[in-house]
Amino acid sequence: DAKTTQPPSMDCAEGRAANLPCNHSTISGNEYVYWYRQIHSQGPQYIIHGLKNNETNEMASLIITEDRKSSTLILPHATLRDTAVYYCIVRVAGLGGGADGLTFGKGTHLIIQP
């Protein structure tokens, strides 16, 4: 799986959009970008994933650059409960894609300020 680079920490004001960047310059054509988050010592929680098109769900939006070398997770209206460590993970797609174990880096610690 491709390596990802994320800033170690970020602050965001409550009610504002939180934009979390991720670099994955060695991503392959068959690799998806996944985002998970972990709220203090709880189990990680899936947020969103995408291959090359922008994606949106009830939690967040995922913007992937055209060359797929980087992406941004957007939490449109951050609340205090969004304070967590956010992990950007790149994984091989497709049936028979090998082991499914997720490789977590250090992630970005997002702190929402009141």
Place this chain on the structure above:
Amino acid sequence: DSGVTQTPKHLITATGQRVTLRCSPRSGDLSVYWYQQSLDQGLQFLIQYYNGEERAKGNILERFSAQQFPDLHSELNLSSLELGDSALYFCASSVLAGTGNNEQFFGPGTRLTVL
């Protein structure tokens, strides 16, 4: 609530002992994963089972083993415990295996303390 349950929530034991952690996946999920989260190593994938068969191994020590039973629940066995095995152990489940387009649902974890 992810639908994945883990027992016990907390476990305190001594060095050299053996413990068993239990995981029940979400209803309908065939794949179970085990992860370890320690302060120095971060969140690491240990092992994956799919429909009762071992599918993949990550950074799992030889002292650790796992199995998945016919009812799809899984157990992680940790033996000859060392102080460094103190960690949070998470179980996750997913519907399928071997596909990238496949989110994992994590349980609340078991906190193991080895004294």
